[in-house]
Amino acid sequence: MRARRPVTRVEARHLTVRTEVEAADGTALPPLVVRVPVEHADMLDPSATPGAVALVTAAAARGEDLVVEGPVDEAAVSGLVEMGRLMSDWWGTGATRVEIEDPTAVEGRAGDGVGLFFTRGVDSTSTLLDLLDEPPGDRVTHLLTVYHGDPAIFREVQAQRTLGHEPVARALGLPLVVLETSIRSLLDPFRIWGDTSGPALIATGLQVGAGFRRLVLSGAHSSDVHTRTGADPDLIEAITTSRTHVVLGNPGRSRDQRVAHLRTSPLARAHLQVCWEGFRAGNCGRCRKCQLTMASLLLAGDPDPAAGFDAPLDPALLGAAHIGPELATFAAGMIEGLPPEAEDLRRALSDAWDRSRGAIPAARWGDDAPPALAGRAAATRVAAARRAATGAPHAPAVTPLGWRDGATPLHPAHADRAPARALAEGASDRPCPWAVVEPAADAGPQLDLARILTTAHGPGITYVPGTASDPTPALGPDAVGSLLRAARVRAWWRAGGDLDPLRVVETVEHGCLPIQVMPGPAARDLRSALPAAVAALVVAEDEVAGLDLSPAGVAARLGPALDHLLAAPAEHDLAPPSPNR
Numbered sequence: 001m002r003a004r005r006p007v008t009r010v011e012a013r014h015l016t017v018r019t020e021v022e023a024a025d026g027t028a029l030p031p032l033v034v035r036v037p038v039e040h041a042d043m044l045d046p047s048a049t050p051g052a053v054a055l056v057t058a059a060a061a062r063g064e065d066l067v068v069e070g071p072v073d074e075a076a077v078s079g080l081v082e083m084g085r086l087m088s089d090w091w092g093t094g095a096t097r098v099e100i101e102d103p104t105a106v107e108g109r110a111g112d113g114v115g116l117f118f119t120r121g122v123d124s125t126s127t128l129l130d131l132l133d134e135p136p137g138d139r140v141t142h143l144l145t146v147y148h149g150d151p152a153i154f155r156e157v158q159a160q161r162t163l164g165h166e167p168v169a170r171a172l173g174l175p176l177v178v179l180e181t182s183i184r185s186l187l188d189p190f191r192i193w194g195d196t197s198g199p200a201l202i203a204t205g206l207q208v209g210a211g212f213r214r215l216v217l218s219g220a221h222s223s224d225v226h227t228r229t230g231a232d233p234d235l236i237e238a239i240t241t242s243r244t245h246v247v248l249g250n251p252g253r254s255r256d257q258r259v260a261h262l263r264t265s266p267l268a269r270a271h272l273q274v275c276w277e278g279f280r281a282g283n284c285g286r287c288r289k290c291q292l293t294m295a296s297l298l299l300a301g302d303p304d305p306a307a308g309f310d311a312p313l314d315p316a317l318l319g320a321a322h323i324g325p326e327l328a329t330f331a332a333g334m335i336e337g338l339p340p341e342a343e344d345l346r347r348a349l350s351d352a353w354d355r356s357r358g359a360i361p362a363a364r365w366g367d368d369a370p371p372a373l374a375g376r377a378a379a380t381r382v383a384a385a386r387r388a389a390t391g392a393p394h395a396p397a398v399t400p401l402g403w404r405d406g407a408t409p410l411h412p413a414h415a416d417r418a419p420a421r422a423l424a425e426g427a428s429d430r431p432c433p434w435a436v437v438e439p440a441a442d443a444g445p446q447l448d449l450a451r452i453l454t455t456a457h458g459p460g461i462t463y464v465p466g467t468a469s470d471p472t473p474a475l476g477p478d479a480v481g482s483l484l485r486a487a488r489v490r491a492w493w494r495a496g497g498d499l500d501p502l503r504v505v506e507t508v509e510h511g512c513l514p515i516q517v518m519p520g521p522a523a524r525d526l527r528s529a530l531p532a533a534v535a536a537l538v539v540a541e542d543e544v545a546g547l548d549l550s551p552a553g554v555a556a557r558l559g560p561a562l563d564h565l566l567a568a569p570a571e572h573d574l575a576p577p578s579p580n581r
Contacts, residue, residue: 001029001059005070008046013038014180017207019051021186024064034207035180043111043211047104049073049241054183054203056083056098061190063093067101074103079238083199086235090228091191110243111211115177116218117201118143120165120273122293123218126258127249129265131216132172142212143169146204147180149188160281161273168271179204194326198230202239202246209244216249221329223251256333259293260300272308285311288321295334295349298342319348323356336392340376340384346393347379363397365408365574369502371439373465373473374480375509378502382574384413389575402498404529410501411570416509420566423511424558427488428551434460435487435512437480440467445493449517449544453491456545461487484510488554489547491515491539496522499530499538508565513558515539515547533564 004020019032032051036044048070059066066084077100084096116131118124131140145165147158162178169176181204187196198217205215219231226232231248239246250258262268277287284290285306294313297305306312323331331353338346351361366378376384378401383393399408412420434453438446443464450462461483465473473480484490490507494500494516507514516538518526523540530538536557539547547553 001055001062001064002067003032003048003051003055003069006046006048006051008044010038011035015041015044017044017046017051019048019055019070021055021058023062030182030185032186033180033182034204036207037178040177040208040211043113043208045207045209045241045243047071047073047106048102049076050203050206050209052076052080052098052100052203053083053199053206053239054181055186056080056096057087057196057199057203058183058186058190059098060084060087060091060093060096061187061196063088063096065097065099067099069101071102071104072100073106073241073243075106075242076240077103079240082238083235086232086238090232091195106242110213111209112137113141113212114138114214114216115142115144115205115208115212116140116216116249117205118145118165118168118176120161120168120271121218122255122258122262122272122274122296123220123250125265125268125272126253126261127216127218129261129268130250138214140174140216142175142177144177144179144205144208144215146201147178148182148200148204149184157279157281164271164273164281168267171267177208179207193230195229198232198235199239200230202236206239206241206244206246209241212244215244215246217246218249220255220326222254223248225329227326254333255330256296256299256337259296263297263300263302269302270308283309285309286314286317288317288327291318291321292327292330292334295338295342295345296330298345299334299337299339313345315344315348318345319351321349321352323349323353338393340380340387340393343379343383343393344377346383365395365397365401366502367397369401370442370500371471371473372477372502372506373437373439374477374484375506376477378410381410381413381502381505381570385411385570385574389571395574400498401501403501403531403534404498404526407498409565409568409573410505411565411568411573412505412509413570417566420509420511421562423485424508424555424562425511427511427513427554427558430486430488432460432487433457433549434489434491435463435483436460436491437463437483438492439471439473440464441471442493445495449491449493449541452541452544457547457549481510484512487512488551489513489515489549491517491544493517493541495519499526499534504534504537504561505565508558508562513537513554514561517541517544531564533560537561 002022006017006019008017014035017034021029049072052068052072056066081098084098088096183200223233236248274293275283275290294305335350354361365382369378382395386395387393436450490512504514514537520540523538527535527538
């Protein structure tokens with residue numbers, strides 16, 4: 001490649017710096033064009049130095065050498081040579097040699113500004129907060145944003161997002177410098193934008209480098225992570241001029257730490273912009289970057305992680321996301337750190353991690369449990385117990401949950417045990433003899449059971465929430481819990497299988513006697529396989545009419561079952577074997 005001497009013109013209130021470019025065989029390539037608003041003319045560097053940073057990237061992407069005709073700051077030459085070596089080596093395109101025909105000593109005093117490339121994303125916003133805390137002289141003085149790319153829809157989106165930068169700039173009293181570059185027309189045919197974005201953006205910022213002694217670019221990772229692409233610390237370190245020192249922002253913080261950092265600023269949190277897959281201003285909430293950012297906000301303790309997003313966190317979307325190498329450091333911390341209350345999200349992200357690497361996600365305790373209606377989900381309970389026992393949430397389904405031989409029991413959490421006993425002791429005062437509370441997905445047999453109970457024992461409580469298209473209950477766990485606390489017995493129908501561990505635990509936590517009603521043969525087989533204390537919780541359908549639902553009759557069954565369920569800590573049975581996502 002050969003880069004001709006750049007030419008600067010005034011066009012439509014912009015200074016346009018145009019560099020004609022030829023391929024190694026002499027074929028004309030798209031020119032490199034950078035536009036700078038005329039109000040920033042005092043910061044313009046019209047030399048070939050800024051363009052050389054962009055064009056050595058293009059040459060390495062094409063697998064060609066680069067010859068630069070125009071004047072280049074002699075302090076930048078060795079760095080340009082190193083850039084060519086690094087990128088061509090990373091990308092396997094063959095050694096790119098860089099020849100500077102006119103190395104030039106730069107005259108004049110360097111600018112005293114500190115410019116930050118600003119997108120309102122997590123990384124640049126966290127860096128902004130850092131730079132606002134710096135003493136005078138090192139504090140940020142300008143926000144820079146760069147238009148890049150030709151498609152009209154993409155440029156329209158960038159323009160809309162730039163408008164969103166303006167309230168932040170005004171609130172902080174900082175000028176917003178809006179630059180434009182055509183560099184992607186040279187880069188995109190050969191490399192993805194993530195590979196080339198760092199030097200491309202820095203090259204554009206250096207076009208106003210006469211006004212800055214420091215330019216700050218926030219990469220996606222801390223400085224100890226070498227991605228061998230766009231914002232790799234080795235690559236950024238190679239870019240320097242006599243006037244301007246280029247540095248990485250936020251070198252010591254991980255992605256999750258940066259998310260937690262921006263929560264310290266209401267301004268930053270209110271204007272957060274992370275979405276690029278939605279192709280519009282704002283955050284679509286559905287793309288993987290939006291979903292991962294909301295998960296990071298949840299991990300950071302944000303009380304409303306979906307604020308500023310057009311859709312909430314969704315385990316199905318997280319589970320379908322591709323977690324490639326560029327997102328691995330983001331996802332790993334969340335897989336380890338998301339709290340038990342977000343276990344459905346943690347498992348979905350862990351499954352996406354496995355599938356993205358060609359692995360089949362492992363089954364875990366609680367995956368096949370019914371939806372929780374009056375308390376925490378089975379997966380949440382398991383994750384909390386595992387964290388208490390091992391410090392990690394991973395919960396492989398080594399055995400099924402249940403009380404048969406070879407199964408793993410589920411117990412109420414320690415904090416719920418004393419309240420459960422107190423509620424059970426007061427069950428004699430409850431007005432309703434029974435309750436059937438099950439989701440609408442299994443409505444038929446549950447409603448049949450409610451009719452049998454009504455005929456045999458009088459009116460009770462029946463709540464079958466949700467619909468086939470939307471299973472979300474109308475009542476939350478607290479409201480459903482109040483229904484159970486009004487009844488002495490909670491009954492549900494199961495055609496087969498073990499005694500349902502989630503329903504048993506969820507029910508006794510409200511002082512209610514759990515009764516699983518089954519067909520006669522299935523009930524008798526299950527009772528013979530269970531410890532006596534919990535076998536009494538299994539009833540054949542032909543035995544329902546003869547149940548003693550008086551306070552004394554309920555207490556006679558509930559007392560031994562409660563003693564059995566509270567005999568071991570929740571962590572005890574769920575603690576073994578080795579962790580597995």
